[in-house]
Amino acid sequence: QVQLVESGGGLVQPGGSLRLSCAASGFTFSTNVMRWYRQAPGKERELVAIISSTGSTTNYADSAKGRFTISRDNARRMVYLQMNSLKPEDTAVYYCSTRPWGVDYWGQGTQVTVSS
DSSP, X not given: OOEEEEEOOEEEOTTXXXXXXXXXXXXXXXXXXXXXXXXXXXXXXXXXXXEOTTSSOEEXXXXXXXXXXXXXXXXXXXEEEXXXXXXXXXXXXXXXXXXXXXXXXXXXXXXXXXXX
């Protein structure tokens, strides 16, 4: 079955950096688009970044542009989200997602808290 396991979240001060990782299994990773979403308390889940199957194309939410970088390693079946210049408003649970066979799958999420 499809499994997505996120890691790398934690508490960081404003202006700091974190690198999130997502380990994927149960589907053909190298042919699927991967996405990072986040959900803050009381808010809807929002798409943060998306990367094509080969990694050649990426897109970001306006809130992430210039600060976040999505990448992937198809040999290791991993997708990453490098987050720099973090702000308190980046505080959320971050989820890795994919859509093989037209069905959405999500990981359990990893908490990111940006606070001094």
